[in-house]
Amino acid sequence: MYFFLCQLAFMDICQILIIVPKMLADFLIPGNPISPAGCGTQIFLMLTMGVSECLLLAVMSYDRYIAICNPLQYPILMNRNLCFVLSAGVWMGALVNALFHTVFTLDLPYCGSKEIDHFFCEVPALLKLSCSDTSQYETLVFVSSIVLLPIPSSIILASYACILSRVLRMKSTKGQQKALATCSSHLTVVGMFYGAAIFMYMRPGSYHSPEQDKIVSLFYTIVPPVLNPLIYSLRNRDVLRALRKLIGIFRVFLQN
Numbered sequence: 001m002y003f004f005l006c007q008l009a010f011m012d013i014c015q016i017l018i019i020v021p022k023m024l025a026d027f028l029i030p031g032n033p034i035s036p037a038g039c040g041t042q043i044f045l046m047l048t049m050g051v052s053e054c055l056l057l058a059v060m061s062y063d064r065y066i067a068i069c070n071p072l073q074y075p076i077l078m079n080r081n082l083c084f085v086l087s088a089g090v091w092m093g094a095l096v097n098a099l100f101h102t103v104f105t106l107d108l109p110y111c112g113s114k115e116i117d118h119f120f121c122e123v124p125a126l127l128k129l130s131c132s133d134t135s136q137y138e139t140l141v142f143v144s145s146i147v148l149l150p151i152p153s154s155i156i157l158a159s160y161a162c163i164l165s166r167v168l169r170m171k172s173t174k175g176q177q178k179a180l181a182t183c184s185s186h187l188t189v190v191g192m193f194y195g196a197a198i199f200m201y202m203r204p205g206s207y208h209s210p211e212q213d214k215i216v217s218l219f220y221t222i223v224p225p226v227l228n229p230l231i232y233s234l235r236n237r238d239v240l241r242a243l244r245k246l247i248g249i250f251r252v253f254l255q256n
Helices: 002-028 036-069 071-077 080-107 123-127 135-148 150-168 173-201 210-221 223-233 237-255
Strands: none
Touching: 002 036, 002 080, 002 223, 036 071, 036 080, 036 123, 036 135, 036 150, 036 173, 036 210, 080 123, 080 135, 123 135, 123 173, 123 210, 135 150, 135 173, 150 173, 173 210, 173 223, 210 223
């Protein structure tokens, strides 16, 4: 569990660092430019972290399903080698997808206004500035979105359905309430993340509006990284114990 949680935390931190500093600078200095290389880097890193989180959340739901529904077989079914293989698959899939979309998007011809009406460089926002026919590329985006969004989200829903089925058969009412509260909070963030991403990347380009895209993009770039630590980490007793210990050491350090 902690092996995957560490990676989720790393993805969330990177997602914030990729988007928020430049976004704040643009708010403070209107018209602040970004170079093509900087825009391409932002697209590549944002897609890498976003896609890897899509896949990792599905892996984590499967891990949780095995831990709750098959606890005695967990060390065998989720051994260290399988965890490394799943992790490598997540990162490789995200990197290949991000590289393809970044190269294709930057290779498009842009004419007229080059002002990006968005908080950051994102593929749908850049497609609107292109003076070429992007319908075929939008079809590729739609197909890749099917692989990266509905399929992982279906795995998550199936895993949690099995978990809830097992939880509802518990004899302890307190245990049921605790498990249901945890599952519901997880599914809320997952639904927000996947729902916003599907709404953004699986709609035809003609249905996109700048104001709507700006708001929707916040729900899969900024909000989940803020909520994930509260749900996946700070509700865990081991993590809270380690955090209190760290705060205690920090206080002693300040007093000395």
